Amino acid sequence: MLTPEQYLQVVAERVVRSGGRLNTVQIGPVTCAVGLFAESIMxxxxxxxxVAGAYSDVDAATLRxxxxxxxQHARANVQGTIGWTAASVVICGLVGRVHPDAAQLASAKTSNQFGGETRMVxxxxxxxxxxxxxxxxxWGAAMHGAINAKLTFCFPQPGEALQQVQWQQQQAAYGQPPQSGPGGFPGQIPSGPMPRTSPPPAAGPAGPRPPHYPPPGQPPYGR
Incomplete structure (x- = not known):
């Protein structure tokens, strides 16, 4: 079974792989992995x-x-002026036993904010x-599409995170560093049988040479 600590390792690896600056920050009683990204748009x-941290029991009050x-930590690290030259998007998640009220709170549609967006996970x-x-x-359909992509990549489903952990453990057992696969986690390969490639056909006997045509205006066989 995937542990909260292993899940946080997956989050940290994905933050780094997607170009974020990873730090460890104490937020309340929780030691968190914090990734900061800055992307220029227009x-x-x-x-x-x-922001990702582990907590034993996650209810709605704790998550809020x-x-x-x-x-507050994210706003202190914003580049630019919020609402004019910058937007602040905070994606924060707690990993642990999730109570039904916390699941409902995290899944609820977020309210519009001036110069930013906050997502709970x-x-x-x-x-x-x-x-x-x-x-x-x-409002801001393109921006919210980018936010959703960042959220689902940094906070995958536990089953997907477990596959990543198992693959990395397998690579470590063979003494090989994880390799980046075609999308997904490092080293991931497509499932199912690999396609077979047939050898090139054998070369047959040479055929007749093509006819030679003289330049225009000259007899075909000399003078």
């Missing part, structure tokens, strides 16, 4: 802050309080579920 800067403290490795809002909005 004339503004999108500041992403991904944790999100508030994580948002609740991950329950025991139940094999990740709870988060990944729907769309009429």
């Amino acid at each position: 004339l503004s800067t999108m500041n992403y802050c991904v 309080q944790f999100t508030g403290m994580a948002t 609740a991950v329950d490795p025991h139940a094999g579920m990740t709870y988060a809002f990944t729907g769309g909005k009429l």
Whole structure:
């Protein structure tokens, strides 16, 4: 079974692999992996802050309080002026036993904010579920699509995270560093049988040489 600590390792690896700056920050009683991203879009800067921590029992009150403290940390690391030259996107998640009220809170549609967006994530490795809002909005559809992509990549479903952990353990057992696969986690290969390639056909006997045509205006066989 996937442990919360293993899930946090997956989050940290994906933050680094997608170009984020990874730090360890104490937010309340939780030691968190924090990834910071800055992406330029048009004339503004999108500041992403991904925060992930492990907590034994995650209820709605705990998730809401944790999100508030994580948002304060994220706002202190924004490049630019929020709402004018910058937007702040905070994606914060707690990993542990998720209570039903926390699952409902994380899955609820977020409210519009001036110059930013905050997404809550609740991950329950025991139940094999990740709870988060990944729907769309009429306002800023393209931006919310990018936010959803960042959220689902950094906070995968526990089953996908377990596959990544098992693959990395297998690579370590053979003394090989994980290799980046075609999408997904490092070293992932497509499932199913590999396609077979047939050898090239054997060369047959040479055929007749093509006829030679003289340049225009000259007799075909000399003078």
